[in-house]
Amino acid sequence: MEIKYAIEGHNINKKYKNFELKVDELKVPEGFATALIGENGAGKSTLLNFLSGVRRDAKGEINYFNETTNIEDAKEKIGYTGTDNYFIPTWSGREVKEISKLLFDDFDEKKFDDIANALAIDSDTFTIKGKSVSKLSDGNKVKLMLATVLARNTRTLILDEPASPLDPLMREKLSDILRSYLAGGDGKRSVLFSTHNISDMESVTDYAIIMEKGKIVEEGFVEDLKEKYIVVKGDNDSYEKVKGHLLNAHANQFGYEGICLSKDLDKLAGFDIIKEIPTLFQISVAVMKQNSVLGNVVL
Numbered sequence: 093m094e095i096k097y098a099i100e101g102h103n104i105n106k107k108y109k110n111f112e113l114k115v116d117e118l119k120v121p122e123g124f125a126t127a128l129i130g131e132n133g134a135g136k137s138t139l140l141n142f143l144s145g146v147r148r149d150a151k152g153e154i155n156y157f158n159e160t161t162n163i164e165d166a167k168e169k170i171g172y173t174g175t176d177n178y179f180i181p182t183w184s185g186r187e188v189k190e191i192s193k194l195l196f197d198d199f200d201e202k203k204f205d206d207i208a209n210a211l212a213i214d215s216d217t218f219t220i221k222g223k224s225v226s227k228l229s230d231g232n233k234v235k236l237m238l239a240t241v242l243a244r245n246t247r248t249l250i251l252d253e254p255a256s257p258l259d260p261l262m263r264e265k266l267s268d269i270l271r272s273y274l275a276g277g278d279g280k281r282s283v284l285f286s287t288h289n290i291s292d293m294e295s296v297t298d299y300a301i302i303m304e305k306g307k308i309v310e311e312g313f314v315e316d317l318k319e320k321y322i323v324v325k326g327d328n329d330s331y332e333k334v335k336g337h338l339l340n341a342h343a344n345q346f347g348y349e350g351i352c353l354s355k356d357l358d359k360l361a362g363f364d365i366i367k368e369i370p371t372l373f374q375i376s377v378a379v380m381k382q383n384s385v386l387g388n389v390v391l
């Protein structure tokens with residue numbers, strides 16, 4: 093299968109006093125949902141802000157849809173939601189809709205109403221003297237931002253932690269919505285979202301990019317990553333001998349469990365082990381731990 097890219101970046105660099113974003117090569121496959129994963133402060137929002145044009149002070153080149161390197165030309169085709177509410181706090185949902193109609197030529201009012209209903213956004217906010225955005229719950233604020241971008245005719249959604257404030261049912265709904273968005277695009281629509289809710293969002297993750305300390309440390313289609321890594325379980329008798337080959341291992345009174353690179357499995361030959369396909373969560377945690385800024389705490 094020939095993969096095209098919705099977004100391709102080269103030598104993206106931004107230095108803050110205590111942090112450097114340094115992404116030599118970024119590829120967001122077209123037609124798929126890509127999850128951007130990494131621990132707090134890894135640089136996910138900083139990267140998404142540059143890709144969406146919210147910030148423009150990074151170095152490097154970003155190519156959108158293999159058509160343009162100018163965010164001004166691409167921004168009509170991109171729907172972005174951030175972690176901060178970007179509406180004026182005193183606006184009601186009704187005003188958000190009216191202003192979106194003015195701002196975006198492709199804003200579809202009926203689609204917005206349908207999405208607002210489907211997401212059960214607080215209906216008080218759409219009445220004539222509606223409840224202001226500042227009084228909405230965090231989950232409803234995210235739903236309102238999602239309804240606004242989904243009501244447009246975009247080619248790529250860039251969503252910064254859309255799942256965080258949502259309840260489990262809404263996360264499932266969000267996954268359904270993103271799948272339906274991709275399915276309606278004839279392979280031309282793409283989604284890039286950051287998330288800490290890896291398990292809840294795994295069903296809608298085709299491609300994963302894992303970042304640590306401002307750099308991409310692992311990436312790939314989830315099905316390929318699930319072949320690259322493998323979960324290994326066994327008895328505690330052999331734990332001390334195998335743990336050096338495992339990336340993230342825990343032992344308790346019932347035995348040990350860890351994850352290793354499939355190519356290293358031959359190093360465990362002769363040990364009585366059970367092998368399992370890892371989840372994206374297990375892979376992500378193992379990769380993040382290799383590169384983590386976290387220290388150890390003894391309690």
Ligand SMILES: Nc1ncnc2c1ncn2[C@@H]1O[C@H](COP(=O)(O)OP(=O)(O)OP(=O)(O)O)[C@@H](O)[C@H]1O
Binds near residue numbers: 108109130134137138
């Ligand atoms: N305007 C700024 N000035 C200085 N440092 C900044 C600025 N914006 C971000 N940073 C720093 O850049 C680093 C990356 O932050 P960023 O918000 O991109 O991380 P993140 O991966 O999105 O984290 P989280 O998962 O906690 O949201 C952090 O150390 C942050 O303090």
